[in-house]
Amino acid sequence: MFADSGVYTIAIGGNKTLHVYCDMTTNGGGWTVFQNRFDGSVNFERNFTTYENGFGDINGEFWLGLKFIQTLTEKPSEFRYDLDFDDHNPLYERFGRFQLTGAQYTLSIDNEALDYSGISYPLGEQFSICNGAPFVAFVYGPEITCDIGGRGGWWYCNQRCDYNFNLNIVYGTEIFIKQDSSLEISRIIKSSRMMIRRI
Template identity: 60%
Template sequence: MVLLLFTCIFVIELGMVSTSTAINWVKLQAEGQFVEDICPAEDVRFVKESVAAAVTCGKICNEDKECKAVTYQMDDHKCTGCREFLKSLPTVNSAGLLKFAKREHLFDCKEILERDRFADTGVYTIAVGGTETLQVYCDMRTNGGGWTVFQHRLDGSVNFQRNFSQYENGFGDINGEFWLGLKYVQKLTEMPSEFKYEITFSNDGEQPWNERFSRFQLVGPRYVLSIDDRLYSSGNNYGETFATFNESPFVALAEDSSTSCLSGDHMWWSFTAQTCNYVLNLNIVYGTKTKIRWAPESDSYRILKASTMMIRRI
């Protein structure tokens, strides 16, 4: 388990009055033994002795345009600057070696909004897990904003009939219809996160469905859904809930559905039931009917018009 700790170093810019710029760093701490410094000898930019504190070490690196990461030895106050970003997760050893890397991007949409409360809804670049950059669509208005959208459908312009690998890695147009990627959603929800979805059906006059949950996570290589604690729901959803899929794996096109009720064109979380009923399949072929309730009445199906699924770190 990796614990992410955030450090900000504030510097007053010359020529600016009462203005400060946050220099974003990330310190990653993991269990295990110390495994050498973060950069080889040829990539060392500088070594400075008797540096008073880690924050001072960071400032020295920030002032050097070629420095991308630093180590700070707490026992002898040695500061080492590197030319390269981290290639893998750094560690903190028992002797107290701290390792930091500059962050050019924030971690998620919530952190973007926390830094700029006037941030607009739209596309931003984040650093997933502190290292891998990814373009995401941020909803900065719904329920206080700071939501990272991972599914959006509105016009059928993107084909959602995809295999497991494509659902894992993501597809579509981040400015239009898209699926962000299961592996990214899993990474983003390693920290406690809430979940919200909204569905609009083609039936004129029907209120959109909304549900919001205080806990959401994807577990393991099959991205098993872990969801709990519904905060609210609205719309005429007949008592159905996304929580139906709790503890279910994600199933995609052309997979063996022997342990799943989903098959054919259904890419979704599944659940085991003798009757193989299912609800709220938001990845179904656009313009076709999806079942929305258990009972067999004639109004138990709806045609999806638009849907949005999003997560937010708590």
């Protein structure tokens, strides 16, 4: 019998514990959700310290916290994100490796998705292009001089911070989704979920 999706308490080293939301139904279950958005009730335009420690409501919209995501991905983990849009055409992608390293929570992810659905062209490169990028929130970040107000914390991979595939962007903002190797369309995200699972 499978467990239900919901909030669980897990050990994260020593005597420390953490409340997490576990998705026990998607793709076999066992996923730890670290970002959940669906109505814009939680402001994701936060400073670096807040992104590090986490914010929101574990039963609603939330960001788990960079330091906890880093701890959970110290062991090999896969990654999946699910999106739904204003046109109600959902998509997902799943990657075989995801890890955050160092004090700046540098992104390390596979270049290509293991599987995907809802799109004709995999979006993996829109993540992997920022492999090695530090996490940036507001104007924090080494060699990042732009003002990213309104965009939310993310792994920005250039100094202009104009990278469009940001799932922490202000709710209701358009992002660009590749349809094939040359065509991009603008879509408005209505819900997003990012989660990891131990391999």
